[in-house]
Amino acid sequence: MPTYDFICENCGHKFSEFVSLREKDSVKCPVCNGKAKQRFTGFMYMGKGGTESGGCSGSCGSCSGCG
Ligand SMILES: [Zn+2]
Structure with a gap:
């Protein structure tokens, strides 16, 4: 059974x-x-080790956009 990340809609x-x-x-x-809803944070880590700079804000230090 996996562990899911949640965020409370109230607090x-x-x-x-x-x-x-x-x-x-x-x-x-x-x-x-x-009531808590599930968080989806996977997209933040997809670019790890890649060369795409489209979604980088210039702070990852490892993509061509940060060169
Ligand atoms: Zn709460």
């Missing part, structure tokens, strides 16, 4: 929860017990 608290696919739609925030 903005970010946390990781070990839940099943079915349960991840009803995850509660551990801080305020508000």
